[in-house]
Amino acid sequence: xxxxIAPTVRTQHWASSRPRFGVAATLLLCIGLGLPFVASAQxxxxxxxxxxxxxxxxxxxxxxxxxxxxxxxxxSTGTDGAFTLRDVAAGAYTLRVxxxxxxxxxxxxxxxxxxxxxxxxxxxxxxxxxxxRGQVGPDGQRALPLPGITVHTSRSTxxxxxxxxxxxxxxxxxxxRVPQSIHVIPQKMIDQQRPxxxxxxxxxxxxxxxxxxxxxPFRSFRLRGFLVGESVxxxxxxxxxxNIQAEGMANIERVEVLRGPGGAVFGQGSPGGTVNIVxxxxxxxxxxAARFGxxxxxxxxxxxxxxxPVGGGLGYRLVxxxxxxxSFIDFVEPQAAQIAPTLEWSNDSGLTLRYQGDWRRRELxxxxxxxxxxxxVDTDRFELPRSLFTxxxxxxxxxxxxxxxxxxxxRRTGGSGLVRAYARVNRSEYDQPSVAPAALEDDGRTxxxxxxxFQEEQDEWVVGAQVVQRFNLGxxxxxxxxxxxxxxxxxxSLFERGTVGPIDVVDPTYGAPVEGIFTLADSEDQFQLxxxxxxxxxxxxxxxxxxxxxxxxxxxxxxxxNRSGDEGTRTDSQVSPRAGVSWEVxxxxxxxxxxxxxFAASPNFGFVRTPDGNPLGPQxxxxxxxxxxxxxxxxxxxxISAFDLERQNVATxxxxxxxxxxxxxxxxxxxxxxxxxxxxxxVSIFGSYAYTxxxxxxxxxxxxxxxxxNVPEHSWRIWATTERALPGGWIGGLKLGVHxxxxxxxxxxxxxxxxxxxxxxxxxxxxxxxxxxxxxxxxLTDDYYFLRGAFGxxxxxxxxxxxxxxxxxxxx
Numbered sequence: 144x145x146x147x148i149a150p151t152v153r154t155q156h157w158a159s160s161r162p163r164f165g166v167a168a169t170l171l172l173c174i175g176l177g178l179p180f181v182a183s184a185q186x187x188x189x190x191x192x193x194x195x196x197x198x199x200x201x202x203x204x205x206x207x208x209x210x211x212x213x214x215x216x217x218x219s220t221g222t223d224g225a226f227t228l229r230d231v232a233a234g235a236y237t238l239r240v241x242x243x244x245x246x247x248x249x250x251x252x253x254x255x256x257x258x259x260x261x262x263x264x265x266x267x268x269x270x271x272x273x274x275x276r277g278q279v280g281p282d283g284q285r286a287l288p289l290p291g292i293t294v295h296t297s298r299s300t301x302x303x304x305x306x307x308x309x310x311x312x313x314x315x316x317x318x319x320r321v322p323q324s325i326h327v328i329p330q331k332m333i334d335q336q337r338p339x340x341x342x343x344x345x346x347x348x349x350x351x352x353x354x355x356x357x358x359x360p361f362r363s364f365r366l367r368g369f370l371v372g373e374s375v376x377x378x379x380x381x382x383x384x385x386n387i388q389a390e391g392m393a394n395i396e397r398v399e400v401l402r403g404p405g406g407a408v409f410g411q412g413s414p415g416g417t418v419n420i421v422x423x424x425x426x427x428x429x430x431x432a433a434r435f436g437x438x439x440x441x442x443x444x445x446x447x448x449x450x451x452p453v454g455g456g457l458g459y460r461l462v463x464x465x466x467x468x469x470s471f472i473d474f475v476e477p478q479a480a481q482i483a484p485t486l487e488w489s490n491d492s493g494l495t496l497r498y499q500g501d502w503r504r505r506e507l508x509x510x511x512x513x514x515x516x517x518x519x520v521d522t523d524r525f526e527l528p529r530s531l532f533t534x535x536x537x538x539x540x541x542x543x544x545x546x547x548x549x550x551x552x553x554r555r556t557g558g559s560g561l562v563r564a565y566a567r568v569n570r571s572e573y574d575q576p577s578v579a580p581a582a583l584e585d586d587g588r589t590x591x592x593x594x595x596x597f598q599e600e601q602d603e604w605v606v607g608a609q610v611v612q613r614f615n616l617g618x619x620x621x622x623x624x625x626x627x628x629x630x631x632x633x634x635x636s637l638f639e640r641g642t643v644g645p646i647d648v649v650d651p652t653y654g655a656p657v658e659g660i661f662t663l664a665d666s667e668d669q670f671q672l673x674x675x676x677x678x679x680x681x682x683x684x685x686x687x688x689x690x691x692x693x694x695x696x697x698x699x700x701x702x703x704x705n706r707s708g709d710e711g712t713r714t715d716s717q718v719s720p721r722a723g724v725s726w727e728v729x730x731x732x733x734x735x736x737x738x739x740x741x742f743a744a745s746p747n748f749g750f751v752r753t754p755d756g757n758p759l760g761p762q763x764x765x766x767x768x769x770x771x772x773x774x775x776x777x778x779x780x781x782x783i784s785a786f787d788l789e790r791q792n793v794a795t796x797x798x799x800x801x802x803x804x805x806x807x808x809x810x811x812x813x814x815x816x817x818x819x820x821x822x823x824x825x826v827s828i829f830g831s832y833a834y835t836x837x838x839x840x841x842x843x844x845x846x847x848x849x850x851x852x853n854v855p856e857h858s859w860r861i862w863a864t865t866e867r868a869l870p871g872g873w874i875g876g877l878k879l880g881v882h883x884x885x886x887x888x889x890x891x892x893x894x895x896x897x898x899x900x901x902x903x904x905x906x907x908x909x910x911x912x913x914x915x916x917x918x919x920x921x922x923l924t925d926d927y928y929f930l931r932g933a934f935g936x937x938x939x940x941x942x943x944x945x946x947x948x949x950x951x952x953x954x955x
Contacts, residue, residue, distance in 0.1 A: 188256030192228040196220050196240065196264045204266050206615040210685055212237040212248065212730070217685035219620060240266070242613045242622065246306075246317055303820040303827045304780050305329050309378050310399040310419040312678065312690070313408040313624060314561060314611050319772050320680065320688050322723025322735035324402040324784045326818060330395075332829065335864060335878055335908075337436075337919045337948050338392055341374075345418060346882055347860055348400045349816040349831035352853060356930055357943050358470045358477060358510050360541050360575065367402060367788055368812035368837030368854045369415035369764075373743075376420045377499070379549065379567055380409050382603055382632040382670060391481030391503055393446050393464040396423045402816070403766040403786060406719035406741025407692040410628070410674045414741050414764025414790045415812075422499065425458030425487045426450045434952040441476075442468040442948065460485040470507075471944035473532040477507040493555030501547040509541040509577035510534065512938030514648060516587040519897055519929065519939055524587060525649050529927050529941050533590060533646060534578035536653055545571035561611040569603040578643050578657070580938055588649045594641035594657045605630040620682045627675040638664040665705040670744055673697045678721070686727040690737075694719045698744055698761055715760050717742040731775035740765045745792070764790040781819035788812045789840070810851060812837040825866055832859040839891060849892040853931040855884035855899060871911070878906040878919070889932020889939065897939060900928035915952040920945060 192211075196204045203224025210217035211228065213236050218226045236252045254260055311321030318325050326348045338344045339357045342364045352365045363372050374381050398420055405417035429451030436444040443466070450460035462483045469476045482502045489495040510532060517527035549567045556562065574597075581591040607628030614621060640663045644655035678692025696717045703710045723737030745759035770784025789811045818831035835858070837851040859882070866876035883901040888894075906919040925945035933940055 188233050189230045190233055190254040190256055191259040192231060192238075192252065192254060192262065193259055194226055194262030194264060196224045196226070196266050198266055206242070206613060206620045207266070208239075208241045208620060208682060208685055210239050210241070211252075212239050219615075219618070238262070238264075240264070241317075242620070302331055302778075302822050303329060303829050304778055304822055305397070305820070306774065306780065308399045308419075309421065310375070310401045310405070310417055312680065313378060313609065313626070316680075318780075319727075319733050319774060320725065322688065322690055322725045322737040323739060323768060324770060324782055324786075324816065326400045326402070326782075326831070328398040328400070330397050331827075332862065333392070333395060333397070335906075335917075335919075336862070336880070336904075337917070337950065340392075341395075341398070341418075341420070344392075344395070344398050345400060347829060347831065347862065348402075349818045349860070350402060350415075350814065350833035350835055350858065351400075352855055352858060352884060352887075352931070356940060358472050358475045358507065359940075360505060360507065360509070360543055360573075365854060366400070366413065366415035366418075367786065367814065368810075368835050368851050369413050369788075369790060371413040371415055371418055373412055374420060375409055375412075375417055376547075377422055377549070377551075378419060379565055379605065379607070380412065380628070380630075381567075381569065382411075382605065382630050382672065391462075391464060391479075391483065391501070393448070393481060394422050394462040394483040394501065396421045402784075403737075403768055403788060404719070404721075404739040404741035404764050406696075406717075406764075407678065407694045407721035407739065408676055410672065410676075410694060410696050410719075411698065411717075411743045411761065412741050413743060414762075414766065414788055422483070422501075423448070423450075423460055423462060423485070424497075425452075425460040425485055427452060427458070430955050432952070432954040434950055434954075436948055436950045438468075438946055438948040440469040440471065440946065442466075442946070444468075448954075455488075456490050457486065457488045459487070471529055471941075472510045473530045474536045475508045475510050475532065477505065479503070479505040495551075495553040495555075497549075497551040497553070499547075499549040499551075501549075502545070504542070504544045506540050506542050508532075508534070508536065508538070509575055511577055511579045512933035512940055514580060514583050514590055514938045515895065516583055517648060518941075519895070521587050527648055529944060531648060531651070533580050533592070533648065533651075533938075535643065535655060535657075538578045538594070538657070539576035541573075541575040541577070543571070543573045545569065556612070560613065561609070563610075564606075564608040566606045567604065569601070571599075571601045573597070573599040573601075575599075584645075588647055589645050590648050591645045592643050592655075594639075594643050594660065596637075596639040596641075596660075598637040598639075600635040601632065603630065603632040616681070622680045623677070624679075625675075625677040628672075629674075630670075630672040632670045632672075634668045634670075636664065636666055636668070637662065662706060667703045667705065669701045671699040688725045690721070690723045692721045696742065698742075700744065713760065717761060717763070725772075731773060733772045733774075734770070735772065736767075736769040738765070738767055760792055762790055762792050764788065778822040779819065781817070783815075783817040785815050786813065808842040808845075809840045810837070811840045812851070812854070826863070827865075828861070828863045830859070830861040833857070845892040850888045852889055852891045852893075852936075853887050855887050857883075857885040857899075859883055869909075874910045876908045876910075878904075878908070880904045887931065890936035893936060895932075895936075897929050897932060900926065900942065902926055902928060902942065913953050913955045915950070915954060917950040917952070919948045919950070921948075922946065 196207055198204050205220050205222045207220045208217060209226045216228050216231055218228055220226045231254050233254050233256045238249045238252045240247050305327035306318055307315055308318050308325050308327050309315055311325050328344050328347050333344060342355050345351045345364055350367045355361055355363060363370060401417040403416055404414050405412055409417055432448040434446040446464040448462050452458045464481050466479045484500045487497045513527060513531060517525050547569050551565045554562045576596045578592050579595050581593050583590050605628055609626035611624040639660055641657045641660035643657050674694060674696040676694035681689040698715050700713045719740045721739045725733050725735035727733045742761045742763045744761050766786055766788040768784055768786040770782060772782045774780045791809045793810055812835055814835040816833040821828045835854055835856060837854040839845050839849045840847055862880040864876055864878045866874055869875045881903050885899040886896045889897055903923040904921045905923045908917040922943055922945045928942045929939045930942045931940050
């Protein structure tokens with residue numbers, strides 16, 4: 144449900160109206176950013192609001208901020224829960240209660256000239272809700288009770304406008320209170336777009352460049368110029384990069400993206416940002432939802448989602464799906480399955496126990512890339528088809544399988560306190576045989592190839608705890624959080640190589656045998672991480688927010704070569720601070736500035752060594768960011784920001800052998816980003832734009848100023864839907880979207896360019912009651928375009944061909 148619900152209660156003494164603000168900036172066709180305009184006049188006569196806020200036991204709740212949405216008049220509750228709002232112009236208002244993180248609104252508060260309106264409000268901290276016990280007039284007679292409004296900060300909204308997220312501070316908080324850019328892709332948008340991969344979801348976010356297409360087994364992307372290979376699921380970091388592969392779409396409720404470093408809370412991760420995948424949880428009411436999808440390329444996908452209460456505080460949810468299809472690449476026919484059960488028990492004291500399981504399996508023939516010749520160059524001689532498969536049909540399928548088990552204990556305490564402990568255990572296996580392109584002969588069509596086989600296993604466990612507590616620091620409301628986590632990740636890898644005959648890419652003939660297989664690397668890597676953090680959010684005034692935080696991590700890396708017997712170890716410690724401030728200059732307009740840092744383990748994996756034979760040290764990153772967040776009503780929210788981001792001790796592909804990696808020094812990304820979500824009546828619009836200048840600033844081999852690979856300077860995205868009532872109780876809707884990237888370079892320091900693209904998508908849906916029929920067509924005009932350069936600069940990766948996806952569903 145919506146994080147803020149517009150009040151519908153009105154009284155006969157409506158003497159004022161809410162100040163109105165408009166948004167007048169156009170950003171790439173239709174993105175509004177926001178400027179306030181003249182507020183309507185109010186009566187000069189004033190009144191007073193006195194009240195008290197009590198918890199469910201009847202005790203006063205101190206340290207809460209109480210304000211009037213329409214005027215900005217505010218106060219804080221004392222030790223007995225009492226508050227007073229003076230000099231309030233006569234009229235009807237919406238009262239907002241906030242603990243500095245979450246907000247709840249109560250409409251229909253009536254103020255009369257020269258009189259005092261008294262309120263008694265009951266506060267439920269577990270779900271952050273306020274319920275008025277009544278409004279008392281000056282004659283002592285109790286008015287009719289006002290309707291209560293409940294705000295669930297752990298659920299997605301029913302639309303595009305999201306005002307709360309977990310990823311900014313590590314627990315639910317109002318996005319406007321976090322002085323760093325945050326984007327949330329809600330469930331409604333995910334359902335409408337029918338994405339195949341997580342990359343498809345996050346491309347809605349400004350500054351994200353897609354890194355994979357639908358026939359590649361990995362799920363990764365670039366954010367603010369830097370690769371995001373790790374994932375955070377339900378606020379818990381997964382150390383292993385393989386965990387983001389084959390991430391099932393069916394169990395995703397929403398995706399939250401913190402742009403820029405998040406090391407002060409989550410520890411090691413990409414400096415480009417943190418992606419938090421929020422999974423579906425049990426619901427209070429029984430519900431069975433089912434979908435069946437069919438489409439071109441032999442696409443078939445049934446999906447079921449069953450949830451409800453069992454009794455005695457126990458609830459369940461089971462999400463399961465299976466997918467089979469062909470693809471736009473010859474011989475590649477992916478199959479995937481996911482089963483995700485959840486059990487959750489809670490009681491009236493605020494205690495919750497939760498188990499989440501997630502099993503995934505994916506099979507497909509490994510496609511590597513197209514050569515540059517015949518795709519982005521030399522197309523005057525011949526043009527290679529998008530369907531070209533440069534491997535061998537008999538090379539063997541890539542199989543990835545994983546099981547993730549998560550156990551969580553949560554306890555809500557008085558006020559807005561939270562205590563959480565968790566444990567997660569992962570087991571993943573990955574077998575990838577492939578015939579990979581190598582050098583292209585001078586004729587431009589004879590492609591040399593080699594056989595590669597990666598066999599990988601990873602075991603990971605992580606345990607941690609978190610405490611969140613609100614209190615008053617003198618007269619200043621504060622919310623403090625602290626936590627720790629311990630993780631162990633063991634990674635076993637076997638890398639084999641062999642020879643295989645060349646192929647004529649213009650007239651391919653398959654069947655060349657694989658010969659001369661030998662072991663190139665056989666290694667074991669173990670990472671042990673220990674970390675702890677503390678952060679505080681202060682609201683010295685209703686319009687000011689200050690966030691400070693600090694995290695300490697220790698990373699122990701041991702690597703062993705089973706071929707040579709060489710063993711290397713390294714231990715590093717890292718302190719990751721953050722600081723930020725925001726100021727609500729006028730209601731709904733919040734400028735902010737922040738400094739954030741992070742670090743990440745270098746991707747050693749048995750290939751990277753320092754001259755003394757030890758692993759590389761961790762990469763580090765820092766960011767300065769400033770911007771403004773706008774939420775002035777009209778069901779519109781937007782953020783614009785500028786940033787300066789740098790990372791050091793970077794490991795990149797060895798130009799002599801892309802299977803190995805070497806450090807390249809320092810890289811920097813600077814840019815500007817903007818996004819807006821707007822939901823006027825019967826229309827929903829989401830748009831974003833990013834300018835990213837990403838380059839090498841210091842390197843022993845690459846010239847300073849060289850562009851970073853696969854990072855477009857300009858990227859933008861617009862997605863819009865509209866719906867209307869049709870005869871017979873039907874509701875019909877149309878969907879249309881476009882995303883675009885400018886030119887990119889496939890290799891750092893290279894002079895080759897891959898042209899940019901503009902890709903359209905569209906669809907329509909019909910709904911009656913719980914029945915839904917939906918058609919979605921990605922790449923509506925079937926453009927032949929290229930996402931990025933392949934790993935090591937060996938070729939180019941085409942984007943998906945046009946897909947036609949028809950979904951029939953039953954979703955109460």
